[in-house]
Amino acid sequence: MTITISAFERSPDGGMGLARDTRIRWALEEVGQPYEVRYVSFKALKEPAHLAVNPFGQIPTFEEGELALFESGSIVFHIAQRYRGLLPDDANARARAITWMFAALSTIEPPILELQNAKLLESDKPWAKERLPLVQDRIRARLRQLVAHLGDAEWLDGAFSAGDLLMVSVLLRLRPSGLLNEFSTLAAFVARGEARPAYQRAFAAQLAVNKA
Numbered sequence: 565m566t567i568t569i570s571a572f573e574r575s576p577d578g579g580m581g582l583a584r585d586t587r588i589r590w591a592l593e594e595v596g597q598p599y600e601v602r603y604v605s606f607k608a609l610k611e612p613a614h615l616a617v618n619p620f621g622q623i624p625t626f627e628e629g630e631l632a633l634f635e636s637g638s639i640v641f642h643i644a645q646r647y648r649g650l651l652p653d654d655a656n657a658r659a660r661a662i663t664w665m666f667a668a669l670s671t672i673e674p675p676i677l678e679l680q681n682a683k684l685l686e687s688d689k690p691w692a693k694e695r696l697p698l699v700q701d702r703i704r705a706r707l708r709q710l711v712a713h714l715g716d717a718e719w720l721d722g723a724f725s726a727g728d729l730l731m732v733s734v735l736l737r738l739r740p741s742g743l744l745n746e747f748s749t750l751a752a753f754v755a756r757g758e759a760r761p762a763y764q765r766a767f768a769a770q771l772a773v774n775k776a
């Protein structure tokens with residue numbers, strides 16, 4: 565059965581790989597599964613055909629036969645459970661890798677999204693300038709904790725896993741702000757993720773569409 569994911573017809577980032585279809589492409593590349601892409605305009609995102617797959621009218625989605633999924637975390641988890649290469653066999657190591665998937669999405673990503681909202685949606689508010697440093701410091705606090713955990717290790721818990729894939733994907737969204745480069749340990753962690761051939765293929769595929 566063919567796997568079809570959805571992605572922006574034109575990503576607002578112009579192909580920097582920050583739209584969340586990149587993490588799905590990356591997961592599929594890591595496990596060696598081919599896929600097709602359904603490209604969706606901003607208008608079509610909110611139309612019934614797409615809402616039937618994602619009630620929130622967003623990308624990415626994942627369809628295979630009768631299965632239709634949304635939420636990038638759930639899609640990466642599905643891919644990691646179904647194919648070898650993104651989760652360890654040992655039950656405890658697997659549970660820890662899954663924990664890192666949740667940590668990426670529910671502990672690290674929210675303050676990063678808050679920063680994006682502060683910059684994109686709130687910059688004209690009278691309190692915007694005062695609030696920005698608070699939002700940035702909340703991110704720094706989390707990044708310091710992540711650095712303390714990572715130490716000299718290559719990945720978050722032993723071998724590369726879906727936890728690393730999501731954590732790298734989430735941290736990449738910080739790069740344009742300059743905050744990532746304040747933490748050399750994390751900048752190097754992200755660079756290791758980006759250097760993986762599977763990431764490079766995923767990045768190139770989304771770039772080709774956005775530069776076309």
Ligand SMILES: N[C@@H](CCC(=O)N[C@@H](CS)C(=O)NCC(=O)O)C(=O)O
Binds near residue numbers: 582584585609621636
């Ligand atoms: N929690 C969702 C967030 C999905 C999301 O925010 N998607 C963005 C693109 S990366 C989107 O579709 N934005 C357009 C919109 O919300 O209208 C996930 O992880 O899949």
